[in-house]
Amino acid sequence: xPPELSQKNGLHFYQFxxxxxxxxxxxxxxxRLSGFSKAPFQGLNVSVNVGDDPESIARNxxxxxxxxxxxxxxxxxxxxxxxxxxxKKENTDTPLIHNNxxxxxxxxxxxxxxxxxxxxxxxxxxxxxxxxxELQQQTFxxxxxxxxxxxxxxxxxxxxxxxxxxxxxxDPNQKVVAAVHSGWRGSLQNIIGKTIMSMVxxxxxxxxxxxxxxxxxxxxxxxxxVHYRKEIPGSFWKYKKNENHFDFWELxxxxxxxxxxxxxxxxxxxxxxxxxxxxxxxxRSQKITGRCAGVIGLTCSDRR
Ligand SMILES: [Zn+2]
Numbered sequence: 428x429p430p431e432l433s434q435k436n437g438l439h440f441y442q443f444x445x446x447x448x449x450x451x452x453x454x455x456x457x458x459r460l461s462g463f464s465k466a467p468f469q470g471l472n473v474s475v476n477v478g479d480d481p482e483s484i485a486r487n488x489x490x491x492x493x494x495x496x497x498x499x500x501x502x503x504x505x506x507x508x509x510x511x512x513x514x515k516k517e518n519t520d521t522p523l524i525h526n527n528x529x530x531x532x533x534x535x536x537x538x539x540x541x542x543x544x545x546x547x548x549x550x551x552x553x554x555x556x557x558x559x560x561e562l563q564q565q566t567f568x569x570x571x572x573x574x575x576x577x578x579x580x581x582x583x584x585x586x587x588x589x590x591x592x593x594x595x596x597x598d599p600n601q602k603v604v605a606a607v608h609s610g611w612r613g614s615l616q617n618i619i620g621k622t623i624m625s626m627v628x629x630x631x632x633x634x635x636x637x638x639x640x641x642x643x644x645x646x647x648x649x650x651x652x653v654h655y656r657k658e659i660p661g662s663f664w665k666y667k668k669n670e671n672h673f674d675f676w677e678l679x680x681x682x683x684x685x686x687x688x689x690x691x692x693x694x695x696x697x698x699x700x701x702x703x704x705x706x707x708x709x710x711r712s713q714k715i716t717g718r719c720a721g722v723i724g725l726t727c728s729d730r731r
Pocket of ligand 1: 649
């Protein structure tokens, strides 16, 4: 097991050293170790969309909340696009989804904030399983998008990955956190840069102050794109490391630098999920598999 993994309450997770310095946030990328899911989702799967047993997923969510000593996980429905969800203090009940094509909000979600647990519970009821009170935790899926930004303490943002990059961002001056899902499609759409600019425009963040982590994901060792000439525009070929492998970690770093984030504030975990399929779910390795949780959130002062 890599020495950089942390362990608490039976769960193992990766933490970025540059984000660990801040007591006002909680963060981590949870490994698949421990957890209640059975094969092929073996371990700490958090996704309700891969066919896993709802009770196991609920127990996994609960284990993460217990580990973090927090009450609420906020999920987004990830679609490999570039829409960004803004969860702001002044619109707590109506999170905005920000469309980066037009620059305008595309929807207001007031009543469609759907607790993921309800969906899971409905499925569970069909199988005769009833959730125990301890599993009635606050777990929400608040809309479709591939990044979420918030300035509200207690909202633990979750990015689900199996090879895609979980990117965690924090502006210690403005007290704003963001979580980004950047697979190769998201990388080509610069979801990372767009999220940072959204932090600037909507939360008055300064890129020079932003602390960033690029989590365990498909490394250049395993990012093989046999059909890259069709799938990846030529402007990205400078990230091609040999015949057909790409370094999307370097691309993500460059996308952050372009917005003004400092090199010294970016940490790349360097852990490849396909090489370390024992620790992390990997779609390329297993196809039918679970999703790891990359999480970040502002914590209330009494939870530090
Ligand atoms: Zn690898």
